[in-house]
Amino acid sequence: MSIQAHTLGRASSGTxxxxxxxxxxxxxxxxxxxxxxxxxxxxxxxxxxxTGGDWGIIGVASRSRAVVDAMHAQDLLYSVATISPxxxxxxxxxxxxxxxxxxxxxxRIVAHLADPSIRIVTLTVTENGYSYSAxxxxxxxxxxxxxxxxxxxxxxxxxGQLARGLxxxxxxxxxVSVLSCDNLAANGKHTEKLVREFLDALPHGEGADTLAxxxxxxxxxSSMVDRIVPSTTAQMREQVSALLGVRDEVPVPAEPFTxxxxxxxxxxxxxxxxxxxxxxxxxVGRYEQMKVRLLNGTHSLIAxxxxxxxxxxxxxxxxxxxxxDAALAVLRGEYEPSIEVPSGVDIRAYESELFARWGNxxxxxxxxxxxxxxxxxxxxxxxxxxxxxxxxGEMPHLIALxxxxxxxxxxxxxxxxPGVHAAAMTDAARDRLQAVAATARDGxxxxxxxxxxxxxxxxxxxxxxxxxxxxxxxxxxxxxxSVDAAIADALSASQTIKKEMQP
Ligand code: CS2
Numbered sequence: 001m002s003i004q005a006h007t008l009g010r011a012s013s014g015t016x017x018x019x020x021x022x023x024x025x026x027x028x029x030x031x032x033x034x035x036x037x038x039x040x041x042x043x044x045x046x047x048x049x050x051t052g053g054d055w056g057i058i059g060v061a062s063r064s065r066a067v068v069d070a071m072h073a074q075d076l077l078y079s080v081a082t083i084s085p086x087x088x089x090x091x092x093x094x095x096x097x098x099x100x101x102x103x104x105x106x107x108r109i110v111a112h113l114a115d116p117s118i119r120i121v122t123l124t125v126t127e128n129g130y131s132y133s134a135x136x137x138x139x140x141x142x143x144x145x146x147x148x149x150x151x152x153x154x155x156x157x158x159x160g161q162l163a164r165g166l167x168x169x170x171x172x173x174x175x176v177s178v179l180s181c182d183n184l185a186a187n188g189k190h191t192e193k194l195v196r197e198f199l200d201a202l203p204h205g206e207g208a209d210t211l212a213x214x215x216x217x218x219x220x221x222s223s224m225v226d227r228i229v230p231s232t233t234a235q236m237r238e239q240v241s242a243l244l245g246v247r248d249e250v251p252v253p254a255e256p257f258t259x260x261x262x263x264x265x266x267x268x269x270x271x272x273x274x275x276x277x278x279x280x281x282x283x284v285g286r287y288e289q290m291k292v293r294l295l296n297g298t299h300s301l302i303a304x305x306x307x308x309x310x311x312x313x314x315x316x317x318x319x320x321x322x323x324x325d326a327a328l329a330v331l332r333g334e335y336e337p338s339i340e341v342p343s344g345v346d347i348r349a350y351e352s353e354l355f356a357r358w359g360n361x362x363x364x365x366x367x368x369x370x371x372x373x374x375x376x377x378x379x380x381x382x383x384x385x386x387x388x389x390x391x392x393g394e395m396p397h398l399i400a401l402x403x404x405x406x407x408x409x410x411x412x413x414x415x416x417x418p419g420v421h422a423a424a425m426t427d428a429a430r431d432r433l434q435a436v437a438a439t440a441r442d443g444x445x446x447x448x449x450x451x452x453x454x455x456x457x458x459x460x461x462x463x464x465x466x467x468x469x470x471x472x473x474x475x476x477x478x479x480x481x482s483v484d485a486a487i488a489d490a491l492s493a494s495q496t497i498k499k500e501m502q503p
Contacts, residue, residue, distance in 0.1 A: 002247040003092075004075045016079055016090040016244060022048055022056030025097040026271075028112045030158055031124035032059035032067055032099060038080045038229045038254040040122060040181060045093040046276030055271040056097035058112060062125065062158075063103040070249040071099050078250045081240050085362045090244055090251075106154035106161060113165025116174035119268030121165070123158065123180045123191070124225075127376040128428060130184070130194055131157045134379060134458060139197040150201055162191075163198040163210070170213035175267035178218065181225045183292055184380055186285060188222035188263065195220075221263035224287040226295065228255040228357060230365040253364075257357050261287040261342075286342040293335040295354055297381035298327050301398065302358060303370035304405030307421035308483040314370060315361040322487045324355070329494055330398035338385035368424035374406045375429035375456060383458045390464055397494040400467060401486060403457075404474035407446060408483075411437035416479045429456070443475030444468070 001007045005018060027044070029036055036059070044055060061068050071078060076096040082089050102109055112118050123129075133140035139159060140146055149160030162178060169176065178195070180187035196214065199207030230253055240251040260273065264280040274280060281287070299314070305326060306317025317323050331351060341347045382399050389396040409422035411433035427433075433450060440446040447468045455462045477486040 002074055002249070003077050003079065003244065004246075005077065007246045016092050018077070018092055019045055019049055019094045020052070022054060022095060022097060023052070024054030024117060025056040025058045026054050026118060026269075027057045027120045027122060028060065028109070028118045029057050029122045029124070030060050030062070030102065030109070030161070031126070031129070032061040033124060034229045034232060034252045035225075035227070036122075036124045036181070037067075037078060037093070037250075038252040039225055039227045039258065039260065040124075041093040041095050042080060042091065042258070043260055043273045043276035043278050044095045044271055045091070047271035047273050048095060050275035051272045053271065054117070055095075057095050057122075058118075059096050059099040060102040060109060061099065062129075063101065065101055067250050068099045068101050071096065074249065078252065079240055079244055079248050081236070081243075081251055081253045082256050083253050083362045084256050084360060088239070088243065088362075090240065102161065103156065106156060109161045110155070110165045110168050113162070113176070114168035114172070116169075116172055119174075119176055120266065120270060121162065121176065121178045123178070124182060125158045126373065127182060127184060127380060128373055129158050129182070130190065131159050132190075132194060135455065139194045139201070141201060146198070150198070150203075159191075159194045159198050163195050163207070166195065166214065166218060167199070167207070167210045170210045173213060173217060175217040175219075177266045177268060177270070178220050179223055179262070180220075181223055183225070183296055183377070185288055185292065186222055187288070188220040188284075192220035217267055219265045219267040221265040222284045222288065223263065224259070224261040224284055224291050226259040226291050227257065228360070228363065228365055229253070230363055231369055233364070255357055255360055255363055257353065259291075281342070283342045286340050289339045290341065290345070290347075290350070292380055293339055293385055294331055294351065296377065297335050297385070297399075297402070298331045298354070299358070299370050300374065300378060300381060301330050301402040301405065302327055303367040304374075304402060304409050304422075305483055305487065306367040307371055307409055307425070308405060308418055308478060310419050310421070312366055312368070312421050313361075314365045314367060315359050315363070317367055318355065318358040319361075322484055322491075325491055326398055326401065326487050327355075327358075329491055330402065333494055334389060334396045334399050335385050338388045366424075367421050371406075371409060371422070371425040373427055374410060374425070375427050375433070378403070378406060379457055383461050386457075386467065387460050387464075390467060395466065395470055395493070397470065397490040400470040401474050401490040403447075403451070403471045404443070404478060404486065405483070407433070407437070407450065407471070408475055408478045410434075411446065411450070413437055413440060413443065413446060413475070413479055442472065443479065444472030446475060447471040
């Protein structure tokens with residue numbers, strides 16, 4: 001028996017019940033991955049339960065059929081397993097009204113966007129999905145997919161799909177909001193800028209009317225999203241199905257913690273997401289900085305050092321005292337000074353909670369998952385705090401260690417084997433960086449070519465010779481001595497461990 005509306009009543013467990021179905025779809029969501037299904041969907045379910053309405057979600061997977069097919073076979077239902085070391089509880093959001101694969105039916109995305117009943121488009125397409133060129137700091141006009149989207153035909157890039165959809169909508173003129181839910185600084189502004197650049201780049205001023213429509217009727221609120229959502233494993237699927245009493249092929253595991261801070265600028269209305277605990281605030285930028293640096297930046301350090309120590313999960317990595325010390329030092333000494341804490345947030349409590357969240361041993365969050373796509377993720381996490389320290393005359397030793405760990409995992413120097421967990425990390429820049437590593441004499445040359453010449457972390461860090469030298473030294477220490485020796489070296493140089501907060 002699989003999870004379907006009519007089978008749930010017969011399920012052996014009473015822990016998950018089916019909410020009332022939404023009366024229609026008001027949201028088009030691009031990126032039907034686990035994160036969306038354990039985050040926005042849960043908030044939307046709470047909103048629908050509290051106020052009802054037509055805020056159902058049409059989910060669009062970018063390329064893969066797996067989740068779409070499984071959801072259709074299950075009446076678009078799936079469960080979210082909230083997992084702590086003490087317990088697992090299940091909820092069934094039941095908020096999707098349809099699901100399809102965008103790569104197969106891009107014209108459907110445009111048609112939905114043109115439909116006035118859709119009033120919000122949400123995005124979880126990852127840091128990688130915005131066709132952004134770090135080199136030009138604008139829409140990547142060298143990208144062949146973007147070029148094809150500009151020429152016409154069914155759009156394949158997310159920005160092309162948004163722009164073409166808004167173009168189709170402009171005629172009727174119904175207001176709409178585009179809400180990015182990806183870990184990017186000022187994600188609303190960023191998305192708006194890229195969509196406008198696409199429209200600007202259309203031939204013969206073809207985008208002018210749509211740009212005017214954007215001025216009048218389209219808003220791009222920013223939002224900060226937070227919930228640790230590991231990939232679903234076969235074991236998890238069995239466990240959830242057993243608990244549920246019926247078979248669920250696409251459950252999503254997630255931690256108990258969840259947070260969503262959103263700018264309240266919705267041109268066409270919005271669901272009462274506050275019913276699920278979302279915070280509507282003018283301080284989204286501060287929330288985003290706090291999260292992207294303290295949580296995500298430190299997460300990257302834990303993942304790379306953990307993988308190099310040979311451990312497969314984040315809780316195992318943070319359980320090693322030297323990695324916990326390094327995490328505390330980077331968090332307190334290098335990230336915290338670079339942020340402005342949002343009003344009402346107790347930063348010490350937030351930090352202690354981070355250690356508890358990373359330590360959630362029941363979740364099995366993998367170092368390879370967090371270490372994946374470092375070339376785009378680290379760009380969001382490290383350049384600004386690193387530059388702030390360097391401008392103050394201080395070396396950010398632990399951020400340098402994060403970069404050294406990343407390069408040691410993804411582009412190891414000849415003769416260095418970073419191990420199976422590093423090998424499992426995928427990264428769009430892997431081939432390019434490995435080609436550099438293959439001919440680099442030492443850590444310094446590798447760091448120099450990647451950070452200065454290729455400007456992997458932007459143009460400002462590219463000019464910081466002392467930082468590049470420090471990264472190079474730590475790469476060599478990892479390679480010739482050990483990752484523990486590199487941690488000890490970075491820690492003793494940084495002297496920032498505050499003993500009062502032990503994880
Ligand atoms: C992680 C995030 O994979 C990563 O890089 O740092 O996915 C993290 O788990 C989420 O942002 C938590 O909200």
